[in-house]
Amino acid sequence: MKKYHILNQNILFIIFGLTIIILYLYVQHGPIFFTDTKSYYALGEKIFSLFSHEENLGSISLTGKILSPSDLAIAEKLATTGAGARSPYYSFFLYFLTIKGTIWTYVAIQSILTLQIMFIYLRRVGYCVNFLSVLVLLPSSFATVVIFVMPDIFAAIGLMSAIVLITRFRDLSRFEIFFSILAIFSATAFHSTNSLVLFSLCILAIVLRTFVEQRFIFLVGITIVIGSTLAGGGMLAAYPKLVKLIRHETIYAPPFLTARFFADGPERRYLQTVCAANERVYAMCRFRDEEVADNNDFLWNKQKFYQMADYDVRVSIIHDDFRLAFATGLADPLGMAEVALVSTERLMFRAGVGEVFRTLDEIYSRQDMRIFSVIDPQKGHCFADPVNCYPKISITLQDMIFGTIAVISIFIMIFLLLFRRLSPSMHAPVILLLSSLIINALICGSFSGPSERYQSRLIWLVPITLAALISRRRAAKDNEEARSY
Numbered sequence: 001m002k003k004y005h006i007l008n009q010n011i012l013f014i015i016f017g018l019t020i021i022i023l024y025l026y027v028q029h030g031p032i033f034f035t036d037t038k039s040y041y042a043l044g045e046k047i048f049s050l051f052s053h054e055e056n057l058g059s060i061s062l063t064g065k066i067l068s069p070s071d072l073a074i075a076e077k078l079a080t081t082g083a084g085a086r087s088p089y090y091s092f093f094l095y096f097l098t099i100k101g102t103i104w105t106y107v108a109i110q111s112i113l114t115l116q117i118m119f120i121y122l123r124r125v126g127y128c129v130n131f132l133s134v135l136v137l138l139p140s141s142f143a144t145v146v147i148f149v150m151p152d153i154f155a156a157i158g159l160m161s162a163i164v165l166i167t168r169f170r171d172l173s174r175f176e177i178f179f180s181i182l183a184i185f186s187a188t189a190f191h192s193t194n195s196l197v198l199f200s201l202c203i204l205a206i207v208l209r210t211f212v213e214q215r216f217i218f219l220v221g222i223t224i225v226i227g228s229t230l231a232g233g234g235m236l237a238a239y240p241k242l243v244k245l246i247r248h249e250t251i252y253a254p255p256f257l258t259a260r261f262f263a264d265g266p267e268r269r270y271l272q273t274v275c276a277a278n279e280r281v282y283a284m285c286r287f288r289d290e291e292v293a294d295n296n297d298f299l300w301n302k303q304k305f306y307q308m309a310d311y312d313v314r315v316s317i318i319h320d321d322f323r324l325a326f327a328t329g330l331a332d333p334l335g336m337a338e339v340a341l342v343s344t345e346r347l348m349f350r351a352g353v354g355e356v357f358r359t360l361d362e363i364y365s366r367q368d369m370r371i372f373s374v375i376d377p378q379k380g381h382c383f384a385d386p387v388n389c390y391p392k393i394s395i396t397l398q399d400m401i402f403g404t405i406a407v408i409s410i411f412i413m414i415f416l417l418l419f420r421r422l423s424p425s426m427h428a429p430v431i432l433l434l435s436s437l438i439i440n441a442l443i444c445g446s447f448s449g450p451s452e453r454y455q456s457r458l459i460w461l462v463p464i465t466l467a468a469l470i471s472r473r474r475a476a477k478d479n480e481e482a483r484s485y
Contacts (some may be wrong), residue, residue: 007163009129009481010119021107023206024143027392030379031107033372035359036086037094037149041375043086044095050246081314084240084253089152090190103149103376111146114153117183118464121160121178124168125429126468136467139405140460144353144398145453149375150192152457158187158194159436159458162225166205167428169221181228188232193443193454195233200439201432202226206429216428247414252318257325258284259306261409264343265336270328282324283316297448343445348437350452351406351459352399361386402456409463410434416469426469433465 025031098105101241122129136477145153164172172180188195202222209217240251242365261267268288275285287305292298298306306314329336363369364386373380382389393399416422417430438456 001150006123009123010116013119013129013134014115016111017118017137018111020134020291021111021143021146025071025107028147029389029391030147030380031103031376032144032148033355033363033375033379034148034150034356035362035369037375038371040086040091040094040150041098041371043083043088044093045099047088047092048095048099077311078173078314080249080251081311081318082254083243083251085256087151087190087236088239089186089235090154093190094149096311098375101405106149107147110153113183114146114157116179117157117160117383120172120179121164122464122468124171125426126465126472129468130161130471132467132471134274137460139401140463141351141353141402141406141456142460142464144356145457145460148453150355152453154183154187154190155193155194155197155440155457156461157183158198159433160461161187161430162198163199163429163436165221165225166202166218166432167221169218169224177224181224184228185227185232186233188229189235190232192233192236193447195229195236196443197440198225198229198438198444199233201436202229204435205432205437207427208431213424213428216425252315254299255306255318255321256295256299258317258321259292259298260447260449261325261328261336261339261420263292263295263298264339266332266339267324267328269335270324270331273331274327282320283313284320284324332351340442340446343450344438344441345452347441347445347452347455349403349410349459350450350455351403352395352452353402353456354395354399355451355453356456357395357456360390364398366391402460405463406459408467410437412458413462413466413469422469430465430469433461437462 094106097109119129120255122133126133145156161183165177165180165184169177184198188198202225205217205222209219209222243249243251258267262271262284271282271284271288274281275288279285290305292301292304297304301307306317309317363372364382370383373383379389413430413434417427417434422430437455440458441455444451448454
C-alpha cells in the first residue's frame with residue numbers, strides 16, 4: 001500500500017512540475033535557444049551521420065552557407081581547434097531526440113528526468129514532498145533552465161543525485177541508487193565543470209565526515225559518486241582520443257585558461273615581461289598588446305586575433321594554454337587569486353536568467369542561425385519579427401524575482417544552520433548544498449567567467465530545499481500536537 005502511495009505521489013509531483021514548465025514555455029515563447037546550441041546540434045548531426053551512413057550536412061548547417069571544397073576543407077580544419085569544447089554525448093542526445101521526434105520531445109524528456117531526480121531528492125533529503133515543494137518552483141530559475149536547450153540543467157541533476165547518495169544512501173531503493181548513478185554519469189559526461197564540482201563536493205564530504213558529522217555521511221555513497229564522476233568525466237576526456245582513433249583527426253578544446261587570464265590582466269602582464277626577453281617562448285607573445293573585452297571576446301569574436309588566426313597559430317596557443325597559466329600563477333599568484341576571487345564573488349548570488357535571453361537579437365539577425373527554424377519550426381517567424389519572440393514577462397522583472405527569492409532563501413538557510421534550528425539529519429545536506437554554490441562559483445568564475453547562467457542553473461535548489469525543510473518542520477509540529485491530544 002505504501003509503494004502505491006509513493007508512486008501516486010511521484011506521478012502527481014511530475015504532473016504538477018510539468019504544468020509549471022508548460023506555463024514557462026508559454027511565457028518564454030517555447031524552448032530557449034542559445035548561440036552555442038547551434039554548435040551542439042551541428043556536432044550531434046555529424047556524430048549521427050557516422051552511425052546512420054547518411055550524408056553529413058553539419059558544415060553547411062554550422063556556417064549557414066555552402067562553401068567550395070577548398071574553403072570547406074579549411075573551415076573544417078579550423079573547426080577542429082574548438083571541437084573538443086562540446087560534449088559529443090549531449091550533442092547526440094539533443095540531435096537524436098530532435099531528429100527522431102521534435103524539439104518538444106527533447107524538452108519533455110529533459111523535464112521528466114529533472115522532476116524525477118527532484119522527487120527523489122526532496123523525498124529522501126527533505127523527507128517531505130508536497131504542494132509547497134512544487135509551488136516554490138514558480139518564482140525561481142528552475143523552469144527557464146529546464147527549457148533552455150543547453151546542458152545546464154544537468155548540473156543540478158548531478159548535484160541533487162550526489163547529495164542524496166552521500167547523505168541518504170542507507171535509505172535509498174535500488175531504483176533510486178541506479179537512477180542517481182545514471183544522473184551523475186550523464187551530468188559529468190555532458191559538461192566538464194560538473195565533474196570538478198562533484199569531485200570537490202566529495203572531498204568536502206570526506207572532511208565533514210572525518211571532523212564534524214559521521215552519522216549522515218556515508219563512505220559508500222561518496223565512493224559511488226566519485227566512481228560515477230570518474231566514469232562520466234573519463235568518457236568526456238576520452239572523446240578526443242576516440243576521434244583520433246576512429247576519424248584519424250586531432251581535435252582540441254579552445255584555450256579557455258589563456259582567454260580567461262589574458263582578458264583579466266595577469267597573463268597580459270606576465271607576457272609583457274617574459275616576451276621582451278624571448279618572443280618565441282609563447283605563441284601569445286605576438287598578441288600581448290591586443291585588446292579584448294573579456295574571455296568570450298577573446299575566443300569567439302571573429303574580428304579579434306584568435307578567430308582570425310590560422311590553424312597552426314591556434315594550435316600553438318592551445319598547446320601553451322596550461323603551461324602559460326601555470327607560469328603566470330607562479331609569477332603572479334596574487335593577481336591570479338584576485339581574478340578568481342572577484343569572479344567568484346560576482347557569480348555567487350547571480351540567480352537571473354537575463355544571459356539566457358541576451359543572445360536572442362544575435363540569433364534572429366544572423367543568417368547562419370536559421371538552423372533554429374529547422375530545429376523548431378515555430379521559431380521561423382522570429383527571424384522576421386524578433387520582438388514577438390521575446391518573453392511575455394520582462395526579463396528584468398524575472399531576474400529581480402528570482403534573485404530576491406534565491407538570496408533570501410540562502411540567508412534563511414544559513415540562519416537555520418547556524419542557530420541549530422535544523423534536525424541533525426539535515427546538517428550535512430544543507431552544508432553540502434550551500435558549499436556547492438561556492439564551489440560552482442569558484443570553478444566557473446575562475447575558468448569561464450562570471451556568467452550568471454552558471455549559477456542560476458543551481459541556485460534554484462536552495463528555495464525548493466528550504467520549502468521542504470519548512471514543510472517538514474510543520475508536519476513534525478502537527479504530529480506532536482496530535483500526540484498531545
